[in-house]
Amino acid sequence: MFQTFDEVADPSHGAERLSRLQAxxxxxxxxxxxxxxxxxxxGEYVPPSAERLKWLTGFSGSAGIAVVLKxxxxxxxxxxxxxxxxxxxxTEAFEPRHLITDGWDKWLEEHLWPDAxxxxxxxxxxxxxxxxxxxIAETTGARLVASTDNPLxxxxxxxPAPPLGKVAIHTEAYAGRTAQEKIAEVQAILSKAKAxxxxxxxxxxxAWLFNIRGSDVAHTPLPLSFAVVPAEGRPTLVIDGRKLSNASRDHIEAVADVAEPATFGDVLDRAAEHHAVFRLDEATAAQWISDRLEAAGARILPGEDPCLLPKATKNAAEIAGARSAHLRDGAxxxxFLAWLDREAPSGHVDEIAAATKLEACRAETGALKEISFDTISGAGPNGAIVHYRVTTATNRPLKPGELYLVDSGAQYVDGTTDITRTVxxxxxxxxxxxxxxxxxxxxIAIATARFPEGTSGAQIDTLARYALWQAGLDFDHGTGHGVGSYLSVHEGPQRIAKTGSAAFKPGMIVSNEPGYYKTGEYGIRIENLELVTDPVEVPGGEKKLLSFEALTLVPFDRRLVDPTLLTPEEIAWLDAYHARVRELIGPHLQGxxxxxLIAATEPV
Structure with a gap:
């Protein structure tokens, strides 16, 4: 499921499909x-069978909601x-609104009526x-109705039919820990929480808990499934058995029971007979699950998914894998960038050709499993569309005198990558x-930050924006997201954002990607992945502090750097980063x- 460039979504269907749904x-x-x-x-990635919003409206982004009234x-x-x-x-059929500043809840409060x-x-x-x-229902006097099936x-x-992607074993060499060890850790978390x-x-x-990977959605090796994990005893994995080979079934059944999706309700009912209290993550668990458990007599204890923090805090094997993956990916x-520099000035390279070439360069490693998301390949004004996805209809040539923004990543069995360069x-x-x-x-402010344990992403976010703010500029997205280990390219709970509340811990991987977007002209984003390092003594300081190690190893475009705007310390960091890139990537390139690479990493 690598990238394709034909966009299925068509705005011309919106009004007709909306009318059918309203009927x-x-x-x-x-x-x-x-x-x-x-x-x-x-999840961020959903199978084609669940792309309801896209089918109805034409919108293909990874986050959004439509509200349909009479x-x-x-x-x-x-x-x-x-x-x-x-x-x-x-936009004649669907009024476009901002999810955060407008809010679908505010819109509903304005447009719903009593007894609706x-x-x-x-x-x-x-x-x-x-x-x-x-x-909202209390405020407006409307009545909520839970549908037993979806009217859309x-x-x-x-x-389309639901996916049946095959499940693979993620070996301990890459996972770093056995499934038994991870299950024991999660059960200890549940016991401590009295769940x-x-x-x-x-x-x-x-996938993390059972050391498995799947292929049910694009770009992320996920097995769509559910699991019931008791504080004591064997878990139950609820998954379509057609996804399992004999080997993967044996691997799972060594630590858990396996049940079919059609029996999920019965699995929950039986579990509720034995466990009075269930911990559910209210931010991610479907309301249907809570309703079913409560109907069976269980009590819901709100609490974060107990796998989130252990999964985000990478162990030694996962960190070694991340470094290996980034070395391979950096080369x-x-x-690709060397090819782009040679070919783009001719005017014969377009966004699709560039994205295809980049994917080919990764495929030549022989280790590429998938790209980690659809490549954002934006030339000129298309680069100003933050999550632009090139299609055959929007494809644009890279023209001299313009900027080209490419945000891309790869899935390797030893790690997941995500990098943005603007050239x-x-x-x-x-x-x-x-x-x-x-x-x-x-x-650079993020990359060089030192901070005490307990620091959150919201506290760090300002560093990325300070220079832009002083110039009256900003960007309307988070500065960084967590990244998984041959898993999702967007992983919580860690993030660098105005609302990032999770504290950073050693072993977490987070992106560092501030940007600036001039609508109709160009976009700029610079992204490396950073590893949160163990706390170290600061010379002359009083406490150990955490810091970041740049995992990504690719030069920045020095032609776009104005040294007069950089401090001596910033120039020193940039030169040191480029020297490291040359040292580590140079042996993997030829001719x-x-x-x-040598020219691109010359000191400023």
Whole structure:
């Protein structure tokens, strides 16, 4: 499931499909319905069978929700997609709104009426999300109706079948710990919290816990499944048996029972007979699961998915794998950038050709399992669309005098990568160099930060924005997200953002990606992945502090750097980073590619 460039979504279908859904809602006695961009697992990547929001509206982004009422509808997306949504959605049918600043809950409070029957699919909304809905109902006098089946599915005639991706064993050499050890750690967390059991709903957690990987969704090796883990005794993995080979089934059954998805409700009922208290993550668990457990007599104890923190805190084997993956990936990206420098000035390279070449460079390593997300390959004004996805309809040539932004990543069995580089095609303008350097200053501020244990991403986020703020500029996305180990390229709980509340711990991997976007002209983003290192003594200091180690090993475009805007310390960091890249990547390149690297890593 590597990248394709033909976009299925078509805004011209929006009005007709909306009308069909509204007719189905009227038939069911519903005055409104919510269509989130989610499946039963609330993951970022969903299979084609769960792309309800895309089918209805045309919007293909990774986060959003549509609210459909009798005579009006709106779609809510965050700051990454405010430009994209207008290109993909019929804005006459669906009013585009900002997910954060406008809020679908505020919109509903404004447009619902007393006794209106608002439907929702309890499989597609989290426990926390339904609590928000209940508050809206109380405020407006509307009534919430949990649908036993999704009315949109009734009008989606050609809905694809659910996936049956094969499950593979993730060996201890890469996982670093056995499944038995991980299960014991999770059970200890449950016992400490006085919970009898938990239901794991995120496939990333299940893949990590049982040392398995899957192939049910694009770009992330996930086995779509659920798991019930008791504080004592054997867990139960709920997964379609057709996904399992004899070897993977034996691997799982060594530590857990296996049940079919059709029996999930019965599994929960039996578990509730033995465990009075279930810990559920209200931010990720579907309301349906909570309803079923409570109907069986269990009590819900809100609490974070107990796999999140252990999964995010990488062990020695996972850290070694991350370094190995980034070394391999860095060489591949450098070969691509060297090719780009040779070919792009001719004007014959377009966004699709560049993305295809980059994927080919990674494939040449012989270790590429998948790209870790659809490559963002944006030339000129397309680079200003934060999560732009090139299609045959939007494909644009890389033109001299413009910037090219490429945000990409790879899945290797030893690690997951994510890197963004912004490069000049030809001679950049003074404004381009100024804006790039301001973004670079924010990147360096994160990369060089020292901070005490307990520091959160919200406390660090300001460092990335300070130089931009002083120039009256900003960017409308988080500065960094966690990254998994041959798992999701977006992993919690760690993140660098205004709302990042999780404390950083040694072994966590997080991206460092400030940016600036000039609508209609160009986008700039600079991204490395950073490893949170063990605390060390600071000369002359009084306590040990954490810091970051850059895992990504690819030069920045020095043609875009204005040294007059950098401090001597920032220049020293940049030169030292480039020297490290040359030392580690140089032996893996030859000929013109190596010559390019030497030139690209010259001191400022």
């Amino acid at each position: 189905e809602l009227e038939r069911r006695g519903l005055d409104g319905f919510l269509i989130p961009r989610s499946d039963e697992h609330q 005579h009006r509808a709106a779609i809510f997306v965050d700051g990454r997609y405010t430009l994209q949504v207008r290109d993909q959605v019929d 029957r608002l439907g929702y699919d309890p499989w597609l909304h989290t426990i926390a999300g339904v609590k928000r809905l209940q508050k 599915d009734a009008v989606w005639a050609d809905r 009898g059991a938990t239901v794991l709903t995120q496939p990333e957690s299940i 591949a990206v450098c070969r 000049a095609v030809g001679v950049p303008s003074d404004d381009m160099r100024r804006h790039f350097t301001l973004v670079l200053k924010g990147h 013109d590619d190596r010559d390019w």
